[in-house]
Amino acid sequence: MREVLVGMWSTLLWRGALSIVFGISAFVWPGKFMEVLAAAFGIYVLVDGLMSLWGTYAGKTADRSRFFSIAAGVVSVAVGLLALFVPATVIRYLVLLIGIWNVYMGGLQIVTAFVLRKELRDSGWQAFAGVISILFGIAIAYYWWLGVLTIAWLIGAAAIATGLILLWLGFKLRAVSSRTVDRV
Numbered sequence: 001m002r003e004v005l006v007g008m009w010s011t012l013l014w015r016g017a018l019s020i021v022f023g024i025s026a027f028v029w030p031g032k033f034m035e036v037l038a039a040a041f042g043i044y045v046l047v048d049g050l051m052s053l054w055g056t057y058a059g060k061t062a063d064r065s066r067f068f069s070i071a072a073g074v075v076s077v078a079v080g081l082l083a084l085f086v087p088a089t090v091i092r093y094l095v096l097l098i099g100i101w102n103v104y105m106g107g108l109q110i111v112t113a114f115v116l117r118k119e120l121r122d123s124g125w126q127a128f129a130g131v132i133s134i135l136f137g138i139a140i141a142y143y144w145w146l147g148v149l150t151i152a153w154l155i156g157a158a159a160i161a162t163g164l165i166l167l168w169l170g171f172k173l174r175a176v177s178s179r180t181v182d183r184v
Helices: 002-007 008-028 030-035 037-058 064-084 087-115 124-142 148-183
Strands: none
Touching: 002 037, 002 148, 008 030, 008 037, 008 148, 030 037, 030 148, 037 064, 037 087, 064 087, 087 124, 087 148, 124 148
């Protein structure tokens, strides 16, 4: 799994940038953002899942621990397609889906931090991002009645925080990857 994760540094950078753009749009246009949230979230999660699946194969390893990365990609693609093709139903349950997705992805971030603890001395930040994602997921699913503006801003803040962590991790893994190439 280490080789897969180290090999996918560039996809982490793209995922981080996409997450930050998604988050900023929630702050800049909160009313319109909530009107198109089902489609925006569907596209975001679909692309995130496809990039996760692509990044798994870009790692060029046959490691059996690819399961976690593949699982993250498949779940993200499925949630994204639901948000795009069944928006009336999804709008009703979108807050719950966002919460579940954040809890799931947060758990995978914690697993990733544990796996990379030897490569990255400060992988605790990845685990911290996972904990934040889990707490956000639980809070947004539980407090569904919060106002539209508050939900948009919470989603924006979580996306920006996750994006910054993904950018940080991508740059860290890029350094690890170049050190590995230099040794060969």
